[in-house]
Amino acid sequence: MTAITFPTPEAPTAPSVGRIPGNKGIWVGITCEFVEFMVLFTVYFVARAHFPEAFEQGAERLSRTAGTVITLLMLTSSFFIACSVTTLRTGRRRQSLLWLVAGLVVALGYPVAKFLEIRWNLAHGINGSSGIFFTVYYYLTFNHLVHAMWGILGILWVLARHLAGGYSAEEYSGLEALASYWHATDIIWLVIFPFFYVLA
Template sequence: MSSLTLPLSEPLPAIDNSSRIPGNKGIWVGIACEFVEFLVLFVVYFVARAHFPESFEAGSEKLSRVAGTVITLLMVTSSFFIACSVVAIRANRRRQSLYWLFAGLVMALGYPVAKYVEIQWNLSHGINGESGIFFTVYYYLTFNHLVHATWGILGILWVMARHLAGGYSAEDYAGLEALASYWHATDIIWLVIFPFFYVLV
């Protein structure tokens, strides 16, 4: 019987996660719905742009590219920090995982703040939802994204509370991974929105 026991000095066999779905199936249903919703909105964007090319060209020049760039940097940095949090918990570094998750939350909270400042700047320059078809589409798409990002921020707060309560470990971190998957998806959508409005590619 003793021959079947692994010596304490030898590492345990690695678990093969190659076929495992990150997070859980429920979050991927939500992500699929999010992608479908924005796919429809992008179709509306291209239809409007095809019919009013001059309005889109002129409208893009009036937006603050600084604001768009700041939001992009906040989203990408937040996603990176949350990914680092997942990597840390996988390595059983719980405290480090919490630090990374908190840093991701701080960056994520910067998004609605930056968006508020941008909207105030827009309004001070006479840019609102009735300023033309470009701005109608712009506000509708970016506000929809902000709603999804707000859900993500609430998700970060929930996961943070569970993490602080010891809800995640190297053996069980599906909730943290599900959050990271959703936040990355929301980040990807913004990376599509940014050039469509601020750079007009």
């Protein structure tokens, strides 16, 4: 069995200067995702400005443990998928597949963690009608979960293509597009996490 090793800094082949990672289509999707969440974050700030006490009190009732676990899952999964891209660039297809599978397994932990968090919330009387803070919280986090589920479906699709030999050291734009989308979704969560679990 081939051992998984972390890609070394000197290993990857330098991509051509000025090249857009992935493809233009994925960047249209990422731009739309960012615009959508910019609107939602605007709603967050407007609501917080009008109901500061509700946001201060609401954050104290959320499970910071759940938020931290989701953050670690997103960051770890993103790292594994980045390793998958890096190893494929150097022709290590088997290792690239193993990194991608690892990224998928960790990514699947997100909806599981979110389900457990929601169950914990409901057990403590926290639902969408518990106040403006929780309405905004559920709306933003559910929207992020939807985008993450699209990303998980994307991982499954790319993994299937990877197993079928659809990517190589010369052509890996599909894998790179997936990594770009997953990193973008990761970045959005890194904004959501402090907004609700730390700063509110």
